[in-house]
Amino acid sequence: MLCEKCKNKMYWCIQGSTQGWICPACGWGIVTTYIDEIDVDETEYSLYIRNVVGIDKEKISFVAKTANVNYVIAKHMLEEEETCILKAKASKIKATITKLQELKIDFNVIPYFKY
Numbered sequence: 001m002l003c004e005k006c007k008n009k010m011y012w013c014i015q016g017s018t019q020g021w022i023c024p025a026c027g028w029g030i031v032t033t034y035i036d037e038i039d040v041d042e043t044e045y046s047l048y049i050r051n052v053v054g055i056d057k058e059k060i061s062f063v064a065k066t067a068n069v070n071y072v073i074a075k076h077m078l079e080e081e082e083t084c085i086l087k088a089k090a091s092k093i094k095a096t097i098t099k100l101q102e103l104k105i106d107f108n109v110i111p112y113f114k115y
């Protein structure tokens with residue numbers, strides 16, 4: 001696509017919640033709203049932790065906060081073979097998965113989670 005103002009080649013970009021054609025030469029553009037697929041996914045996902053090794057204070061605290069339980073229950077959840085700690089929409093599940101990966105906690109999401 002060519003810029004209407006300076007006739008240079010424009011490029012397509014997505015930045016935050018906008019998408020559109022931008023001219024690198026003069027800055028002119030045509031933009032519209034961009035909503036990421038994960039933000040419109042209405043599926044409720046279940047996030048399970050499983051086979052946790054090296055249970056420590058940080059893991060207990062995270063599970064307690066995520067599952068909205070006290071530390072004693074969170075510790076028991078970590079000791080079980082597989083336990084559901086969260087039922088939520090995709091964006092919340094993705095944020096929780098990121099933290100689980102940092103803590104090296106194995107997990108499973110039902111139904112299939114493509115994000």
